[in-house]
Amino acid sequence: MAGIRCQSVRKLFGTFEALKSVSLEVRDQEFTVLLGPSGCGKTTLLRIIAGLETETAGDVYIGDRRVNDVPPRRREIAMVFQNYAVFPHMTVFENIAFGLRMKKMAEGEIRPRVERAAEMMHIEQLLQRYSGQLSGGQRQRVAVSRALAVEPQVLLMDEPLSNLDALLRLEMRAELKGLLQESRTTTIYVTHDQVEAMSLADRIAVMWNGEIVQYDVPIKVYQEPETTFVGGFIGSPPMNFLDLRIERQGGEAAGRLGDARISVPDTAAGHLRLGVRPEDLEVLPSGRGESGLAGEVVVVEPLGPHLQLTARVDGQTVRVTAPADLDVRPGSRVTLRPNPARLRWFDPDSGRALH
């Protein structure tokens, strides 16, 4: 078991800067998720840690060892690839045993290890089959078994669930979480799916444009996003962003949105961006003198467990999650009362959160 440290890692592909200067410190036994849209550099970073790409600048440490010049086979890692890379000309058993054979382990020891790894992924009955005879989900399990069998210091996973259909993805996610919690291997997991990230991670590193934007525990990333990008990327439906003018009355600053006035943190700016999540807005019928944001409902989507409302407030679009039995229809005038503890303020130009 070992921690991973990346120090100012930079990667250029020709003139394209895939990683700008990334520093990351993953603790021993921690499950870190690299989350971001395609092109953000998360897979590149993972492959550099694996040794499959060479960094242009910077250092990578696995444990206390600097591994920049160490080839993948000697970094004591194991990797699960996005397309599984299960060798088609070998049986499942041979695939799982592959890493152990490379280590020159005795046959007598290999068999129980392989069987145990297969049991962990519930594929013991498939050991004599070939990859071509397996479904996508089964192949994925083989890929994970193969990585677990070598009992690596570090487990690297490159979007392992993205090629599975939705239901299978759900099941595998839960299985993986249970499994990896038990084995407590240091894991780095790459995905673009923020639900996966929230579910699996001890800490999430949100990446964008070759940089790590925020690296924190899921609940903090969710409730206290560092930038509007993070707020908008995490959570479905995404965080609402409302632009407010700042008015000063007698030394006190307040945000104006239509007729509503909201107290804002101390700032010299003329405009601020408010981030508030759909579930943190309470819907009240208007005209009862409540303080809040006045708006008009445009779309009502009855999703089952709750209603998803799209409303217009001062010309801006807001999404709200409301109780399923609320009596609203398109055209209803409502007052939206934000939960003051869940407001997040951002600078409109940089997108960075105010503290």
Place this chain on the structure above:
Amino acid sequence: MRTRWLWVALALLLSFWVLFPIYVIALSAFSNRAEISAWPKSFLPEHFSLETIAFFFGVEGVWKATLNSVIVAVMTMVFSIGLGAPAGYALARFGFSGKDAYRLLILLTRAFPIAILALPLTIRFIELGIYDTPLAVALVHTALALPFAILVSYSLFLGIPREFEEAAWTLGCTRIQAFRKVVLPLALPGMAATAIFAFVISWNEVFAAAVLTLQNRTLTAYLLTRLVEAPLYFQFAGGFFLIVPSLIFIFAVRKYLFSMWGIASR
């Protein structure tokens, strides 16, 4: 559909057109001497006789020529794969400057007539003392087959995902081990087909073999020179023996044949 039968009839007709001459020469090769000079010819086998074939191999020089053809073809096969497979792998796995120029060079080689190659080399080979040896012919045949071998192995390796090798690296393999254990088994069938096709290219080639050999003729060169004065049975048997190995080998690689030629023409 009425037209369905028309298509099938046409297809059968065309197939007949291809197969009939081959059938005929096989028929002749296995007839006896009397039947060969007979008139009119019969289209059905009457006796099965190895007389013609025996006579053919009895002629001085035939066995030797056949042996030479085999040696040259095997050498061509080995050289083509030995030079071509690494190049194909490099093209498939790496991006590097000069890649496009290299590919263009390979394509250009197919545009040149073989006469160009064999004639100047004749002089050089005489100087080097390897004129009239199987090696000399094999070298020219390799020049013919190499571009093909490169392009096909390029396509072959492209079809094997790089992730397989990367997975092997993370599981403890060196580059060479990963190639041996993961890539090679998957590439073998295609490689074998390419090797066989190189063999056939060499076996069939006429001009270079004829120009570059004197005493140690290959079968094609031998037949070329002897054909004019040769009696009928000799012609029949010779033709048959030129065709047979090709037919067998092409049958063996028929799965790949079409995709290989299609690939190599891109």
Place this chain on the structure above:
Amino acid sequence: MINERTLPYLLLAPSIAFLLVFFAWPLVEAFVVALTDASGAWSIDNFETMAADIYFQDALVNTLLLVIVVVPLQLALALAMAVLLRQLDAGRDLYLYVWTIPLGISDLAAGIVWLVLLSERGYINTVLAGLGLIEGPELWLSYESPWALFVAVVIAEIWRATAIVLVILVAGMQLIPKEYDEAAEVFGAGRWQRFIKITLPMMKPSIQTALILRTILAFEVFAVVVALGGRDLPVLVSEAYFWQFEYQDSGVASAYAVLILAISMLATFIYLRVLRVREEQLA
């Protein structure tokens, strides 16, 4: 991966070295030999000798005629076969396999096969006699009937080499999604119209490739001609062979080689121009 940079070049080096020695160099050398006279000085003696030779004109004309006759016929036949293949479901693979058998047959062997078929007491004559078209054994392949010889070569070449064109065309056709043809049908185009307006234009790149390849190979026609007619029907490559092997004159032989190269390049250039494929029109 330490020598990730150098590895590709290392892997390519043997093939590059080989091609330089056994390809690039002979190419240059052929020109040098052709343009050098007996004393070693630059001259066009060889070309003059070549042009003055009694067989030269025939060789040139025969070669050109063969190409002009054979290539278009083969293109048409191969197109027809490729289209036919598309209409068949059952046994399609079998037909394709049979039709590509000639790919594995040496041009010498093809020549011999048709020599056998067309010999005086051969199978073709048997059929013709049976149909009452001729009376007895007829001699087709003699210098006395150069046209019969020519036709025989054309037939043999078509039999042997159509498969080369066919394979390229079929590969190209497979890249055309069926939807285009289906859309055209929905909008009212008949079978022939669909072929002319949709299929054929989309096959332009393949046709171009096939034509270039086949034409270059056609200029090199050799063994088929020698098998069927010895020197009765001279062509460029057979003349090059005779000058090199019989007369031992590398100079003139190389002159022929250079001529063949020049004609091939010219033809290629013409094809690339006339059948130019515009980038935007590709799928």
